[in-house]
Amino acid sequence: MGLNVAVLANLKKNAPRFGGMPADQWDDLDSDVTINSIVAALETCGHEATFLEGNLSLVETLPRLKPDICFNICEGHWGDSRESHIPALLEMLRIPYTGARVLALALTLDKPMTKRVLHFHGLPTPAFQVFERPNEPLDADLCFPLFVKPSREGTGMGVTADSIVQNERELRERLAGHLDRYDQPILVERYVRGREVTVGAIGNLNEPVAWRVPADERAVRVLHGLRFLPPLEVDFNAYPASENGVYTNRMKTEWAHDFHCLCPAPLEPALVEQLDWLMAAVFRVTGCLDVARVDFRLDADDGNKPYILEVNPLPGLYPGLSDLVLEAEGDGMRYEELINGILAAACARYGLNPG
Numbered sequence: 001m002g003l004n005v006a007v008l009a010n011l012k013k014n015a016p017r018f019g020g021m022p023a024d025q026w027d028d029l030d031s032d033v034t035i036n037s038i039v040a041a042l043e044t045c046g047h048e049a050t051f052l053e054g055n056l057s058l059v060e061t062l063p064r065l066k067p068d069i070c071f072n073i074c075e076g077h078w079g080d081s082r083e084s085h086i087p088a089l090l091e092m093l094r095i096p097y098t099g100a101r102v103l104a105l106a107l108t109l110d111k112p113m114t115k116r117v118l119h120f121h122g123l124p125t126p127a128f129q130v131f132e133r134p135n136e137p138l139d140a141d142l143c144f145p146l147f148v149k150p151s152r153e154g155t156g157m158g159v160t161a162d163s164i165v166q167n168e169r170e171l172r173e174r175l176a177g178h179l180d181r182y183d184q185p186i187l188v189e190r191y192v193r194g195r196e197v198t199v200g201a202i203g204n205l206n207e208p209v210a211w212r213v214p215a216d217e218r219a220v221r222v223l224h225g226l227r228f229l230p231p232l233e234v235d236f237n238a239y240p241a242s243e244n245g246v247y248t249n250r251m252k253t254e255w256a257h258d259f260h261c262l263c264p265a266p267l268e269p270a271l272v273e274q275l276d277w278l279m280a281a282v283f284r285v286t287g288c289l290d291v292a293r294v295d296f297r298l299d300a301d302d303g304n305k306p307y308i309l310e311v312n313p314l315p316g317l318y319p320g321l322s323d324l325v326l327e328a329e330g331d332g333m334r335y336e337e338l339i340n341g342i343l344a345a346a347c348a349r350y351g352l353n354p355g
């Protein structure tokens with residue numbers, strides 16, 4: 001007997017419209033293709049799956065549908081904790097759901113706050129400063145080039161080749177533009193020159209320490225309950241030099257159907273092991289559950305030392321295109337296995353039998 005699963009998401013086509021809406025306003029929301037694929041993947045495993053738009057109507061529709069669990073990928077629409085709105089509602093309704101909970105979703109949407117938590121735990125993340133006004137003085141220990149991005153966006157929103165700034169004038173210009181456009185504090189980081197990799201995992205840590213790998217290199221890498229997927233490297237060589245080696249909004253939207261990456265990334269096993277350990281540590285200290293993807297830059301000026309850029313507790317699940325899906329494929333895992341693996345991880349936490 002399968003479960004009754006409600007698939008909750010915010011579709012781009014259902015998103016609110018308003019006058020003067022910027023072109024990238026809803027770039028992080030989902031498509032019919034993703035939802036239909038998740039529903040089909042769940043049905044393949046014998047579950048009954050129903051899509052519901054993640055908004056206030058859930059207060060009425062969920063008690064009628066009575067799902068055993070929700071497969072939640074809602075990004076939300078408004079405010080500085082928008083990804084945690086639906087989980088908060090689900091907790092009030094006492095309905096189980098996949099993925100990170102309210103606190104972790106609110107935390108990780110805020111990149112500077114996440115970096116403070118990582119820093120507290122001694123995890124490497126680029127030095128940074130947060131600007132609420134364009135004319136705040138720059139900390140003396142931050143040296144150009146710097147990287148400028150919004151604090152609370154995803155899908156490369158506000159991230160272009162021009163995000164790298166070389167001097168005060170460019171910094172002030174970019175800050176003024178971003179503060180005006182995104183209406184939120186702007187994050188300025190040390191620019192990490194080097195390769196870019198992202199590491200996904202599904203499952204849950206069942207012990208606090210993740211530093212251990214199986215002796216057999218061919219064994220499935222399950223470390224204390226987390227299954228690491230092979231790192232994916234963005235192949236900047238396949239993109240015009242004008243993108244400046246940045247994984248830009250344009251690459252993630254307009255050019256997403258022609259994504260160039262290397263998966264598994266050609267990295268030394270010792271570096272993969274280090275990335276996996278860092279990924280697990282980030283997963284733990286930020287409170288991720290069931291699935292996550294952590295983005296890194298490997299510092300070319302410091303022997304490829306990995307720096308954590310951000311953590312995505314709701315990584316994109318577009319079939320055949322999203323980073324996490326490609327990583328799963330790189331591990332020989334089909335889309336259905338990935339989706340049902342996330343569900344199984346959540347079911348194990350709630351003591352539900354996914355069949």
Ligand SMILES: Nc1ncnc2c1ncn2[C@@H]1O[C@H](COP(=O)(O)OP(=O)(O)O)[C@@H](O)[C@H]1O
Nearest residue numbers: 147153154155156157189190191192246247310
């Ligand atoms: N400090 C940095 N140094 C170098 N590149 C960066 C830095 N921060 C971000 N980037 C580039 O910008 C991209 C998007 O940044 P990220 O923080 O991952 O935001 P998003 O949530 O949009 O994915 C990264 O994948 C990377 O290419």
Ligand SMILES: [Mg+2]
Nearest residue numbers: 155295309310
């Ligand atoms: Mg990212």
